[in-house]
Amino acid sequence: MIKNIIFDFGDIFINLDKQVVFKAFINQGILEFPPSYLALNDDFEVGKISPDEFISKLQSDFNHLSSTEISTIWNSMLLDFPEYRLKFIEDLASQKKYRLFLLSNTNALHIPHVEQIIGMDRYVRFKNCFEQFYLSHEIRLRKPNKEIYQFVLDNNHLIPEETLFIDDTLENTEAASKLGIKTWNLLVGKEDIIDLKNKL
Template sequence: MIKNIIFDFGDVFINLDKQATYKELAKLGVTEVSEEMMQVYYRYEMGLITTKEFIDFYHKKFNIAKKDLINAWNAILLNFPLHRLEFLKELEKSSKYRLFLLSNTNELHISWIQNDWGNNLYQEFKNCFEQFYLSHEINLRKPNENIYEFVLGENNLLASETIFIDDTKENTDIAKNMGIHVWNINPETEDVVNLLNRKEFL
């Protein structure tokens, strides 16, 4: 029986355009993503370097205006369909499940979301969850196994009683290997509001 639900954020609640940042960087002259760039990105996503250090790295490497870099970085973020918030609020109100958010989210992205949504909407969303885990705040990131161990251990959750919803297969594969139920959601054809129709809940 499912007692705990762990949700990803991007392309589960908020819509993303995952190619947008690459396209915007290409317009600024950055057409190749090196291993060094990816490592800096991972470190930033885990909160191991500051936003200033992250932006300075790209600014110095490519001589691009910092404002343009920030705009390109945030281009991935789209809208938040409010029917998903209504679904989440109903789920929370039912008290049938413990709800958690677990997201690879960096400081620039969460700041954009807070400004775009406004504080009231952001807090309304955040308050639906028992715990709201962002990678840059807990210094861990998916798909590393230790982030799932952290969430399970911190909240005394049994993997067999937990389902994890994420749009990235690599993330759900690791969780599945640990005995967690998973839904590798396809944002183009599926919507999280249909969660309770899945076999795990029937």
């Protein structure tokens, strides 16, 4: 029986365009997106480097771009947060049937931009739906490393078999399932978080 639900954020609640950043940087003169950028992103998502350090490292390859332009490109993957999804999670939280948690790989540039594009009022409403609101750059852990799932389980005394984790990235749900957590790898474009009742 599911008693706890852990939600991802991007492409579960807020819509993303994950390819737009790659395309934008390629359009700025690189032939392909180098693996070093992925490592840089990983460090940024666990708070190892500050936003200024992150932008500075990218500027070494794109010195014709200002820090504001790089920040704008990086945040361009963040799209809209449909109101029906916000109402869905608010309704679920009001039922008090499940303990709700958010677990997101994100960074110190994205969150202020999310607050801006969806509005602080809606962001606070969303955040208040969860018992804990875990952002990777704040807890210095990121998916799919098993330590992040164990962190959530241990800190909230959750039993894996009573816990459902929802994420759009298969690598993340597979990692969680190895700890005994129930999972739903949501297929973006084919499924929506409001279909959750069919998974419980």
